[in-house]
């Protein structure tokens with residue numbers, strides 16, 4: 001249920017990175033929210049969140065706070081996932097996202113000045129300073145009863 005969202009986002013990001021990270025910021029900013037909207041269907045909504053946010057619109061829902069805290073303690077790179085009942089037959093599903101090499105251009109400790117400039121549209125950006133293998137956040141889905 002998360003696979004199409006993850007695949008389309010990765011494709012958009014890697015494609016855009018060929019034109020440099022400054023251009024890719026544009027793509028990330030517009031593609032991530034619209035891909036999430038188009039991946040949502042049949043009572044399923046998907047998204048990404050983190051405990052260190054770039055875009056405040058991605059703030060974690062209440063059930064994801066404890067999930068993020070728990071995933072922080074998981075071994076780096078491990079396939080970490082969790083299903084949480086949300087009441088009323090709804091449930092949430094989350095998967096850990098680990099920092100990989102291509103992420104560092106925009107989320108690392110040494111972000112190039114030109115990329116920083118492109119990121120200035122996020123005045124409250126807290127999503128830099130990451131090292132390889134750190135937990136960046138989660139992909140999640142919320143599923144309505146059918």
Ligand code: HEC
Pocket residue numbers: 013021022023024025028029032033048049050052053054055056058097098099100102103104105106107127136137138
């Ligand atoms: C070209 C720059 C760029 C690269 C490379 C990049 N990101 Fe991002 N990332 C962004 C931008 C811009 C946003 C804000 C998008 C939005 O508005 O939803 C973002 C947001 C996120 C979010 C959502 C939470 C938040 O802070 O708003 C996650 C999770 C994330 N990125 C993970 C990754 C991972 C994992 C990688 C490597 C596979 C990566 N990013 C590579 C620019 C980048």
